[in-house]
Amino acid sequence: MNESLSKEMSVTQEKPSPTPxxxxxxxxxxxxxxxxxxxxxxxxxxxxxxxxxxxxxxxxxxxxxxxxxxxxxxxxxxxxxxxxxxxxxxxxxxxxxxxxxxxxxxxxxxxxxxxxxxxxxxxxxxxxxxxxxxxxxxxxxxxxxxxxxxxxxxxxxxxxxxxxxxxxxxxxxxxxxxxxxxxxxxxxxxxxxxxxxxxxxxxxxDQPQQSEPDEVSEEKQSMLAEIKEGFLYIKEDRFKFSILLTNAISVFFLVGPLSIAIPTFVTETLNGTAMDFTYLEISLTAGSLIGAIVIGMINITKQRAMWSYIFMLFFCFSMMGLGFAKELIPAIIALLFTGIFSSFANTTMVTALQSIIDMDKMGRVMSLFTMASTGLVPISQGFIPMILNKGVSLSHLLIAGSSITCVFLISVLLLVKTIRSQ
Known part of the structure; x- marks a missing residue:
């Protein structure tokens, strides 16, 4: 009992004080x-x-x-x-x-x-x-x-x-x-x-991640074994697996195409100038900053996962709006809301994931989240020119990618109960 009490006191001492x-x-x-x-x-x-x-x-x-x-x-x-x-x-x-x-x-x-x-x-x-x-x-x-x-x-x-x-x-x-x-x-x-x-x-x-001496096994000391343990930790939990898969899907079908969409839209749809490109980039960046600031002020503490999926759906709708846009002003508005809702979705999704991960596995899980974010973008960017060269228009590509993501998001919300409750 004394040992249990000392562990509880140790955990309590490691928690940061709730100061501003x-x-x-x-x-x-x-x-x-x-x-x-x-x-x-x-x-x-x-x-x-x-x-x-x-x-x-x-x-x-x-x-x-x-x-x-x-x-x-x-x-x-x-x-x-x-x-x-x-x-x-x-x-x-x-x-x-x-x-x-x-x-x-x-x-x-x-x-x-x-x-x-x-x-x-x-x-x-x-x-x-x-x-x-x-x-x-x-x-x-x-x-x-x-x-x-x-x-x-x-x-x-x-x-x-x-x-x-x-x-x-x-x-x-x-x-x-x-x-x-x-x-x-x-x-x-x-x-x-x-x-x-x-x-x-x-x-x-911050506190180093330390294991009790009698809890450290040979397998635990292996780098490869710990990587495998991280994958199993995610695979065996539908909530964590759904969040990471959602991140990968959104990066491939939304974030990757978005980076190609702006210059392609300016040259092919608008037949515009470098200044048009600047306006669109500023609109997206301004939206991202506004979204990050506003979501920080709101500071959602309940049902973060569900809210992240709702924000992701609005991210999809904004991308569809860009797909339907044929002129500069509608495209600027669509990109402004795309930036806002992408910040909303990203911040709440990361927070929802961090709040339920065991601290001794936080690095491995977040590394996979980051790997999907950074690794799938260039792959998506490589596929998009190939699809456009096949005669598919940018408008159809954006609408299709957003629609696929929407269907996936709604499916996860319906099938994974913990997403709606955490």
Missing amino acids: LLKNRSFLMLIISIIFSSLATSTYLMIETWYVSKHLQMPSMIGYVLMATAIPRLLLMSVGGVVADRFRRSLIMFYSDFFRFVLLLAMTFLFLSDQLTFTILIIFALLFGVLESFYWPAASSIIPTIVPDSQLGAANSYNFTIQQVGVLVGPVIAGMSLTWGSYDWSFGLISVMLLLGSVFLLGVR
């Missing part, structure tokens, strides 16, 4: 760190592609550099999830940011010595991708360890908003640094942002 989010020191330090890391990542990708295209005069090779970053991130994400479940997540994020800082510092010196060739850039891209494969599982699973369940929705909203701002502002920083500076100045700026991101992580007080 921005007065929670660990959460505040984490958010500041993510600001720098998010800006650094999007700025790096922009400068990397510009360096290949303009400085090396090899625009046709940009895809290989992007693949070199994406492939290790995709292949090692499950390993990153296991590592996130074994060690302090803030420490994993710290090492990822710090070693990426070292990489960018090395790139700066290689550029100054005129040795930053395409081959070396590919090697750096691979290493960058490897480090990111450990960063994102830790980053996507750390929030439940430093905020209480009642604040998960608001905390994820802050996180999602920052990442959206990073995607938007990063290319602007890249453009300004290249306009007013040079590549060495740009690489140096990114390295400073990563260093600052790592420094602020030192102020995050």
Whole structure:
């Protein structure tokens, strides 16, 4: 009984106090760190592609550099999830940011010595991708360890908003640094942002995932066994499996087509200009930011899963609206609501999933969620041009993809009772 009581007291002590989010020191330090890391990542990708295209005069090779970053991130994400479940997540994020800082510092010196060739850039891209494969599982699973369940929705909203701002502002920083500076100045700026991101992580007080000595088995110590355990943990629970499958379906049929839809709509439907493209991109980004802010203010704490599916249905309807649009203004409105409801759906779905995952498996589950989000987008983007080249119009493609997703969402809501109750 004394042992049981001591365990209960230990669990109680590990729970974060229900203070306001921005007065929670660990959460505040984490958010500041993510600001720098998010800006650094999007700025790096922009400068990397510009360096290949303009400085090396090899625009046709940009895809290989992007693949070199994406492939290790995709292949090692499950390993990153296991590592996130074994060690302090803030420490994993710290090492990822710090070693990426070292990489960018090395790139700066290689550029100054005129040795930053395409081959070396590919090697750096691979290493960058490897480090990111450990960063994102830790980053996507750390929030439940430093905020209480009642604040998960608001905390994820802050996180999602920052990442959206990073995607938007990063290319602007890249453009300004290249306009007013040079590549060495740009690489140096990114390295400073990563260093600052790592420094602020030192102020995050999350708890390492520790097992009792007598509970650790040989199988548990195997990396492969823990990955398998994570898959079984999801497979045997209809709720978790449904959420992850829904994420994969929505990424493939909605998010992937959306990234191709805007430039295709401008060129083929509108026969428009670069300014039309800018208006549409701004509309989608503004909608995403509005959605992330509003859902954080609402902070849904009950039936999160059901609400995420409802928001996902409205996401589908907005995409259908874009499919039916033939002029600029209707397309801008459709994309505004697409951004809003995608933020609503993403934030509530992540929160619903995090709220029911055992803490010692949080990294593995969230790594699979992130892997679907990042891995299926390029696959979907690869299929879409093939379908369009077969004579299928963009309008029909968007409507079909949205309809398939709608049918799937409604089926899950009807068949999986726990989705409606949790």
